[in-house]
Amino acid sequence: MSKITQEKDINRQIESVLGKRTILELTPIKIKKADLSDKICFFFDTDDNASPFDINMAYDAGFDIVVPISKMTADQVPKLVQDAIFSRKPKAPTTFFIGGSNVKEGEKIAKEVVKSLVPPFECPVIIDPRGSHTTASAVVAKTIQDMKEKYGIESIKNKKIVIFGAGPVAGIAAILGAKSESQVFLVETWDKSNKEILMKLVEELNEEAGKEATQIKGIFAPDPEERYQIAKDADVIWSLAAAGVEILSRDLMERISNGEKKIVVDINLVPPYGIEGIKPKHDNDEIYPGIFGIGALALGRLKVNVEGKILKEAVATKGLKIFDYNYAFNVAKTLLARE
Numbered sequence: 156m157s158k159i160t161q162e163k164d165i166n167r168q169i170e171s172v173l174g175k176r177t178i179l180e181l182t183p184i185k186i187k188k189a190d191l192s193d194k195i196c197f198f199f200d201t202d203d204n205a206s207p208f209d210i211n212m213a214y215d216a217g218f219d220i221v222v223p224i225s226k227m228t229a230d231q232v233p234k235l236v237q238d239a240i241f242s243r244k245p246k247a248p249t250t251f252f253i254g255g256s257n258v259k260e261g262e263k264i265a266k267e268v269v270k271s272l273v274p275p276f277e278c279p280v281i282i283d284p285r286g287s288h289t290t291a292s293a294v295v296a297k298t299i300q301d302m303k304e305k306y307g308i309e310s311i312k313n314k315k316i317v318i319f320g321a322g323p324v325a326g327i328a329a330i331l332g333a334k335s336e337s338q339v340f341l342v343e344t345w346d347k348s349n350k351e352i353l354m355k356l357v358e359e360l361n362e363e364a365g366k367e368a369t370q371i372k373g374i375f376a377p378d379p380e381e382r383y384q385i386a387k388d389a390d391v392i393w394s395l396a397a398a399g400v401e402i403l404s405r406d407l408m409e410r411i412s413n414g415e416k417k418i419v420v421d422i423n424l425v426p427p428y429g430i431e432g433i434k435p436k437h438d439n440d441e442i443y444p445g446i447f448g449i450g451a452l453a454l455g456r457l458k459v460n461v462e463g464k465i466l467k468e469a470v471a472t473k474g475l476k477i478f479d480y481n482y483a484f485n486v487a488k489t490l491l492a493r494e
Contacts, residue, residue, distance in 0.1 A: 193219040194248040194470050197239055199227040199264055201255025201284070208286070209254050212459070216466030218250070227253075228260060232267035240276035246473045252281040252466075258323045269477070277475035281465060286458065287323035288480035289465070289487075290422065291395075293457040294324070295331045296487035297449055298391055298418050301439045305447055306416055312336040317389040319344055319382065319403075319429065320396030321356055321373075324422065327480050328393055329360050333368035340385060344396055346377035383407045394421040394429030405431040412443040424451040461487045 196218040198205055205223030213221045224235065236251065243249060253265045261284035268280050283289050295311075302308045316332045318325050321343040332339040341360070343353045350373075357373035364371065376382045382403060386392055387410070394402050400423070403411070408431060411417070419442070423429040428450075432442045438453040464486050465478045 192243070192247050194250075195220045195222065195239075195243075196250045196252055196466075196469075197235070198223045198252045198254060199232075199235075199268075200225050201227050201257035201260045201264070206254055206285075209252065209283075209462075212462055213252065213466055216463055217470040218466070227255065227264060229263035229267045232264055233271045236268055236271040237273070240272065240278065243276075245275040247278075248470065248473075249278045250281065250469045250472075251278065252283070252469075254284055254286075256285045256323070258284045258287060258326070265479075269475070272475060279469040279472045279474075279476045279478065281469055281478040282480075283462065283465075283478075283483070285323050286462070287327045288483045289462045290324045290454070290458045291327035291331060292461055292480060292483035292487040293454050294328050294393055294395070294420055294422065295335070296484060296491055297454060297457055298393075298420060299335075299488070300491045301418055301447065301449065302391075305418075305439065310335065311391065313338065314390040315388065316340070316391040316393065317342060317386045318393045318395055319386075320394070321345070321348065321353055322395065322397065325393070325395040326356065326360055328395060329371045330364045330368070331480065331484055333361070333364040333371050336369050337391075338369060339371045340374055340389075341371055342374045342376050342382065342385060344377055344382065344400070344402055348375070350375040379404065379407060383410060387411050387413070390417060392417065392419045392430070394419070394423065394433075396423075396429055398423050398425040399427065400429065401427040401431060402429045403431065408432055408443055408446070412446050414445050417446045418449070419446055420449045420454065422451050422454055424455070457487060457490065460490055464490065 196213045205225045210221050251268050253261050255261055265282045315338045317340045318329055319342050329339050329341045353373045353375050357371050360371050374385055396402055419430055421428055421430040421433045424435050433448040433450050435450040435452040437448040437450040439447050442448040461483055
């Protein structure tokens with residue numbers, strides 16, 4: 156067979172397999188590059204100095220850059236937010252974190268942030284003024300878990316909960332307690348406040364909790380004996396007042412210790428502690444007969460884990476997602492369930 160004949164035979168075989176009109180193309184392989192955009196957290200703090208605590212937490216959670224903006228007010232939000240989002244591509248890893256001691260202003264800031272996010276430049280928003288959402292969530296979730304462990308009680312529904320303090324943490328804890336259908340008493344112990352201020356706060360908290368929640372009741376009790384009277388038949392006591400202020404002395408706690416089991420929580424890490432007899436290290440330990448105490452360190456670990464979990468989720472989130480006290484509460488319960 157001649158060389159020409161062999162070539163024709165080979166071509167016929169190729170055509171029979173591929174077809175005469177088949178065109179072989181070399182298509183370049185497109186490799187999708189990973190998004191290497193910096194993960195940026197804009198931290199809006201209402202205080203004079205942005206909190207190093209929250210800044211450190213954000214870095215440890217995986218943000219590449221944290222931009223602290225102190226003395227933040229709601230009227231500054233639209234310009235700052237839109238400058239931040241329009242200078243980046245849609246769905247760039249940008250997060251807004253609202254903190255600071257001024258809870259009311261923080262709530263206004265959060266609403267303005269959400270309003271200022273324009274599709275498709277939406278992104279996550281974390282709301283945790285002065286740690287109030289994550290701390291209160293830790294208090295409530297830890298109480299529920301410990302009541303279940305000690306008494307086999309699955310929820311705090313219908314339980315009498317006395318909250319000492321009327322600050323940010325106490326307010327969020329009151330809302331979560333009311334949403335859990337507890338009998339919630341918010342007790343202001345600061346003698347420089349007054350009943351009118353407290354009632355106004357309680358009205359706002361009840362409005363936030365919603366119609367499905369039980370009604371939060373406010374009591375102005377700067378006198379220790381008044382505090383005893385409201386706390387003596389409580390199922391749960393949360394001491395959430397200012398640091399370094401004793402709310403219930405040993406004498407009062409011994410009188411409250413009537414043999415009925417109670418859970419007592421104290422977030423105070425600065426002596427004198429809010430509840431005399433509770434130490435920061437206590438973790439559901441019996442501090443008086445029938446009274447089990449949870450101290451600041453046990454709560455602090457959970458609070459930090461909740462905030463860290465939220466920040467890590469925000470780093471990985473694209474698009475709008477609100478991380479508030481409802482979300483923090485669910486995170487706290489989930490973390491405790493895994494222990």
